[in-house]
Amino acid sequence: MATMPRRRLILASRSKGRAILLRSWHIHFEQIDPPFADPPHPPDGDPEQVAMMLARQKLESLTEPVQADAVVLTADTLVLMPDGSLAGTPTSRDEARTMISAMLNQRHAIITGVAMLAGGETEPTCFADRADVYVGQV
DSSP: OOOOOOOEEEEEOOOHHHHHHHHHTTOOOEEEOOOOOOOSSOOSSOHHHHHHHHHHHHHHTOOSOOOTTEEEEEEEEEEEOTTSOEEOOOSSHHHHHHHHHHHBTEEEEEEEEEEEEETTOSSOEEEEEEEEEEEOOO
């Protein structure tokens, strides 16, 4: 039986949290900084589709082609507020405080879109995952 060749994993992300998560699973990877600029506020649309689209755009922002022995992983995480709107990145402490206050004693969702492309392939694999979160009184 033929064995699959081992591929290098390249995490194209500025996220320290994603790197910590992979290391906690003892996954060996290289980390690069994609040139993609996250929008201050996500575009309107289905939250899972938006998260996958942003992850794919990060992947497409890479200028070097994926080498044959590598798989590139990108991701984008969004917050779906209790009122159904997608939260942008707060630009001040007051804005962050207001955003957190809007989540207290209510459910909101964390949605992560992922895009992966293996060397030699032309289309990435994309998917999204959702976690519903309840924040009590702080």
